[in-house]
Amino acid sequence: xxxxxxxxxxxxxxxxxxxxxxxxxxxxxxxxxxxxxxxxxxxxxxxxxxxxxxxxxxxxxxxxxxxxxxxxxxxxxxxxxxxxxxxxxxxxxxxxxxxxxxxxxxxxxxxxxxxxxxxxxxxxxxxxxxxxxxxxxxxxxxxxxxxxxxxxxxxxxxxxxxxxxxxxxxxxxxxxxxxxxxxxxxxxxxxxxxxxxxxxxxxxxxxxxxxxxxxxxxxxxxxxxxxxxxxxxxxxxxxxxxxxxxxxxxxxxxxxxxxxxxxxxxxxxxxxxxxxxxxxxxxxxxxxxxxxxxxxxxxxxxxxxxxxxxxxxxxxxxxxxxxxxxxxxxxxxxxxxxxxxxxxxxxxxxxxxxxxxxxxxxxxxxxxxxxxxxxxxxxxxxxxxxxxxxxxxxxxxxxxxxxxxxxxxxxxxxxxxxx
Numbered sequence: 001x002x003x004x005x006x007x008x009x010x011x012x013x014x015x016x017x018x019x020x021x022x023x024x025x026x027x028x029x030x031x032x033x034x035x036x037x038x039x040x041x042x043x044x045x046x047x048x049x050x051x052x053x054x055x056x057x058x059x060x061x062x063x064x065x066x067x068x069x070x071x072x073x074x075x076x077x078x079x080x081x082x083x084x085x086x087x088x089x090x091x092x093x094x095x096x097x098x099x100x101x102x103x104x105x106x107x108x109x110x111x112x113x114x115x116x117x118x119x120x121x122x123x124x125x126x127x128x129x130x131x132x133x134x135x136x137x138x139x140x141x142x143x144x145x146x147x148x149x150x151x152x153x154x155x156x157x158x159x160x161x162x163x164x165x166x167x168x169x170x171x172x173x174x175x176x177x178x179x180x181x182x183x184x185x186x187x188x189x190x191x192x193x194x195x196x197x198x199x200x201x202x203x204x205x206x207x208x209x210x211x212x213x214x215x216x217x218x219x220x221x222x223x224x225x226x227x228x229x230x231x232x233x234x235x236x237x238x239x240x241x242x243x244x245x246x247x248x249x250x251x252x253x254x255x256x257x258x259x260x261x262x263x264x265x266x267x268x269x270x271x272x273x274x275x276x277x278x279x280x281x282x283x284x285x286x287x288x289x290x291x292x293x294x295x296x297x298x299x300x301x302x303x304x305x306x307x308x309x310x311x312x313x314x315x316x317x318x319x320x321x322x323x324x325x326x327x328x329x330x331x332x333x334x335x336x337x338x339x340x341x342x343x344x345x346x347x348x349x350x351x352x353x354x355x356x357x358x359x360x361x362x363x364x365x366x367x368x369x370x371x372x373x374x375x376x377x378x379x380x381x382x383x384x385x386x387x388x389x390x391x392x393x394x395x396x397x398x399x400x401x402x403x404x405x406x407x408x409x410x411x412x413x414x415x416x417x418x419x
Contacts, residue, residue: 050129050184055101057402058267059252062136063339063364064241066220068182071212071343072189073273073360074197075140075175075395076204083147087415089203093137093179093196094409100192103130106199122198124191131185135192137410138271138397143176152414154262156253156270156367157398163380165390172208172275172393180271180362186213208393210275212343212360219339225302225310229344229357230283230388232295233302236310237330239339250337250371251364264413267401269364272372275345275393278358283388294384296323322384333378338363338371358389368396 053061080086096106107120144153162168179196183189190211197206216228217235225233239246248254253265283291292298296305296319304314304325319326330337341364346357365371380386400411 050131052102052130053132053134055098055135055403056405056408058404059269060134060136060399060402061101062134062180062182063251063269063341063399064219064239064247065134065182066132066223066241067215067218067341068132068134069184069213069215070182070186070189071215071360072181072186072193072209073178073212073362074181074193074209075178075207075273076197076200077207078143078146078176078204080203081146083415085203086147087411089200090411090415091409092199094403096195096199097135097192097410098403098406100125100188100195101130101133101135103133106195122191122194124194125188128185128188128191131183131188133181133183133188133192135196136180136182136399138178138180138399139411139414140175140177140395140397142174146176147415149414152261152264154265154398155258156262156265156369157396158369158373160272160368160373160394160396161377163376163391165380165386166394167390167392168394169392172210173395175207175395175397177204178271178273178395178397186211210345210360210393211347212345214344216342216344216359217340219341228359229278229280229346230291230295231299232291232297233310234342235340236297236302239337246337247339250366251339253366257366265398265400266413269366269399270368270371271397271399272361272363272365272368273393273395273397274361274391276359276361277356277390277392279388279390280355280357286388293320294324294388296320296325320384322382324379324383324385327379327383328375333375336371336375338365338375364399 053065055061078086099106105121105126110119110121110123110126113119141153141157141159144150144157179193181189181192183192193209197204215226217238218226219238219241225236228234239250241247251269253268253270255263255266258265288299296314297303301308302310303312305318305323306315314325314329316326316329316331326332341362343360343362344357345360346355348356350356363372400413403410
């Protein structure tokens with residue numbers, strides 16, 4: 001990211017940056033940054049040059065946006081009991097996000113200010129391009145136990161039930177709020193989360209976080225379908241960012257959804273995050289035929305059983321009854337459809353010589369009760385894949401609508417009187 005400097009360092013507070021009131025400053029070095037709108041296909045020029053994704057819009061970027069290569073996801077616990085202080089932090093976060101997604105430094109930058117004060121920006125993204133960074137915020141069920149928000153908790157923001165086979169680690173589960181940072185450069189994504197955590201110091205603290213690589217789903221229909229760590233193509237039938245009708249039907253919260261207390265969510269979505277560990281070593285000793293039977297697709301092409309091409313319409317009854325594709329397909333679930341945006345992860349070993357690796361599953365939907373929950377109930381009870389995976393972390397969040405313009409901020413519809 002390109003460093004920007006203010007002309008008068010003394011304007012900055014000695015205790016750090018209060019970004020909501022600061023001007024945007026100079027554009028990124030080398031001229032205007034190429035912009036790609038959040039719901040558009042990848043602009044080849046923007047992708048090639050590490051261009052920026054537009055931060056403002058009716059919906060938050062990072063949902064229907066073309067999926068980037070890297071992820072840093074963080075869930076936070078709220079530490080302050082002061083509602084006004086928390087709102088000020090959300091406004092500061094919004095300004096910082098606005099700058100970082102445009103390739104600019106936070107506040108007055110990483111150097112050149114008061115020597116006696118910490119810099120406004122941590123500096124590790126100096127000289128890096130925006131890399132299509134998107135930042136997406138969500139609010140967890142536990143947040144509504146604070147700040148007098150109980151009467152604004154949407155009915156659709158339910159606590160997830162315990163599913164068969166779950167072995168959830170409490171230290172990787174839940175959170176009052178989350179931020180999803182996606183970018184094509186991992187350092188850009190990490191820089192973004194690090195700066196938000198720094199700005200929120202004393203008001204919020206990171207509860208858990210997850211780095212991801214190798215996107216496992218695509219929202220760009222013409223792109224090659226990515227593969228998961230089991231070697232299979234993943235997300236063949238995922239909703240594309242250009243399919244406005246399907247997005248409206250399955251992803252975006254509508255005006256008539258829920259009751260008056262959830263009207264602030266109009267234009268938003270609901271996010272389920274699941275850390276799914278794969279038993280890699282067991283899978284790698286499994287025959288190719290069994291692997292293909294487990295998924296219901298061939299490993300080379302990604303074609304469904306009895307079909308030649310990946311996107312050929314599958315004949316579900318040709319698959320084994322417990323095949324993953326057969327059980328997860330909308331036709332097997334009354335049309336249930338979610339937008340997937342997951343990433344692979346590897347986090348060292350478990351101390352027994354086995355890789356701690358798998359899928360960090362991210363799914364957006366209009367209503368968790370009609371999306372993830374019924375789908376996972378079916379999969380957890382019958383899916384042959386369960387022999388090779390285990391859900392070890394879990395969280396659910398209400399993702400508010402987008403930031404409309406330079407005067408808007410994350411969570412305004414929830415926290416402001418007009419919301």
